Amino acid sequence: MSNHALSSAKPAQDLRFLVLAGHGLQTPLSSIRWGVQRLRKTDTKQLSKQQKHLIDSIDGNARTLSRVLSSMLLLARNEEHTYTLGSDDIGLAGFFKQLAQEAKEEGIALAVSVPATLTLTADPHMFSTVMENLLSVFSESASAPKKVKLSASRTGTDIHIVCETAMEFPLLSGDGTQDVNKLVGGTSGLMLSLAHSLVGFLDGDLVMTSLGKDRYKLTVAIPLAD
């Protein structure tokens, strides 16, 4: 095989590896979740408050990891062309309203601001999955805030989806903006990886801006279809 063919083949091999590795991680994660769910069924009088909290944390983090992995796998499969993204017009107002209801059931106060007529062309299943995964980071991490502002607007040739909340992670630059590719770790890292999934599916750009006092604005700018 020529060097050119080898270098061409490598990204496809990397993707295949990612897909297979991802599937390999999913089952142990599922087993952690199911095992913890069974623990929760234990007579809770036998568990201390700290033990119950630990169980909740393990379950929450396992769910979040599983969802992040799902998003990564879907991205990889899309790149690998084993999954074809659909294309429908999604009414964002109605979609976010439903998301707010689901968030409320999970203990998150999601304040939504979206023009009634704003639509986004995307694969509805993927968009739904990524947005739900984004919220799961807030609901399933004990250290994550429970109040989120979610808005969307059309600005010129883009749709901006903005998520604003209080998050704890250090700013690496002093000018109020953040290179999101440099942020790693913790709840913020998970949120960013999920937001990156959104960007990947919708071919958008991601910017995080400090609003001061540990509040950050995460903006996904999605170009409108021609």
Place this chain on the structure above:
Amino acid sequence: MASTILIAEDDSFFAETIQLSLEEHGATVKIARNGEEAIEMIDKHQPALLLLDLLMPKKDGFAVLMHVKDKKYSFPIVILSNLSDEMDDERCKELGVKDYYIKSDMDEDELWPKIKKYF
């Protein structure tokens, strides 16, 4: 094994969790750790229901499905996998699978309501 559920799953902890969950509902449950073991157990005694993972060592779930089809066994088969490819779902349905569930999309207490109709 006329009233037995056979679980073919290579993750031991996950298989045992499913076993405990189903036994709570009165089922008798056996576990096969890979496709080869699953085929051996099926050939000895056909189960009332097979819960089948797809990615397994030695022989995978598709090999098990092909074997069941070749032998013309008639017990119901439900897939429990983390493979979420539509092609895998279609391929399994063509091989006679009753249902296809993604493990990572389910909670532990959702399994019995989904499978009891086949048992």
